[in-house]
Amino acid sequence: MVHVTHDPIEPGQLLAAVASSDRGGTALFLGTVRRGLDDGPVAWIEYEAYAEMLEEEFSRILAEARGRAPSTAVAGVHRVGTVPVGEASMGVAVAAPHRAEAFALCQWVVEEAKRRLPVWKREILDDGAASWREE
Amino acid sequence: MVHVTHDPIEPGQLLAAVASSDRGGTALFLGTVRRGLDDGPVAWIEYEAYAEMLEEEFSRILAEARGRAPSTAVAGVHRVGTVPVGEASMGVAVAAPHRAEAFALCQWVVEEAKRRLPVWKREILDDGAASWREE
């Protein structure tokens, strides 16, 4: 699976990628661009990535997740380029035999992704001001 | 919102119900019918509910969830009637300003729903045997 896209993230594709009749619990996470108000209303965010590494690092994270809970299925994608307010920048789906595993592993993947994926974001405000955001 | 349906659960509808540009993290949970093998392969499950109470109790759970974290949005639906293997019997979506809240509240709603919703399931096996399942 490709973990980097310029297009809107489709939750249905992530869910389909992990679905199986052996897995009774599926957890999906979407990180979406907030309108924000710290510096003024955000118009959109431009995500820049070290694309080759993003692809490899996301694969590694997902492989590690499978290693932690072998009977699970995991999928993840990060959007790059312009992402409008209210649209998703990242999606992660985990299906597991039981719900507690699905939640725990999905949250683990999200935390690892935030910590490890080589992605940066430039926030563009309604007034046109642009700045790199580190968070 | 109606919390009981005879139709397939649409994750996109749950996600749309909680989406907002003020909420950066969205967690979705789907509980799906497992093929199972304890008693033989499951063909489908029939969910019976005390429908009027199911509707009210799910509303109460979601209202309590909003009370625990007022800036969140929550949505949930339980399917009743025949649910084939691999399809979802319950869906819960929570959007929150930050991801940890979204995960925690989604998991809380799912646990409360399992504990409190007046729903019962009859498992129908490939060989036609049917039995009430309590779990």
Place this chain on the structure above:
Amino acid sequence: MSTLTIHCRFFARYAELLGCERVDVPVPNGATVADLVARVRASVPSGDRLPVHLMAAVNRTHVPSGHSLTDGDEVAFLPPLAGG
């Protein structure tokens, strides 16, 4: 009037055990859910097939067995829940 009329409902396995989904049961004023359970087990046909301790909802809300009943209450007897 010292008798309450309680609208009882049975679901899933309990409905199968009784062969019945609804029955009205009279109980004395001041009766609790536990009293109603005893009356149902004693007076409803096949009532003794039900467990001695039953989970109940009154007017679509979970209640403990010590909950006091009111005339016209709808009391649902709930087998172990299995939703989600």
Place this chain on the structure above:
Amino acid sequence: MSTLTIHCRFFARYAELLGCERVDVPVPNGATVADLVARVRASVPSGDRLPVHLMAAVNRTHVPSGHSLTDGDEVAFLPPLAGG
């Protein structure tokens, strides 16, 4: 041959600070990522605008600053990550 050629890449704010996304930098055999950072800051135009401590990836894998370099390595200097 006692000199390694390292293919350096800069992203986001760092690329803006340097006005450059890629540059090849020679370092002595045995050099570490920390040594490369010092060389970049001293020899690349505007290099001193970069922080003294930089997060780096070698050949698309996160590494600590003590990581030893090999001829031809691609070393990316990563501003604080902000994905997700």
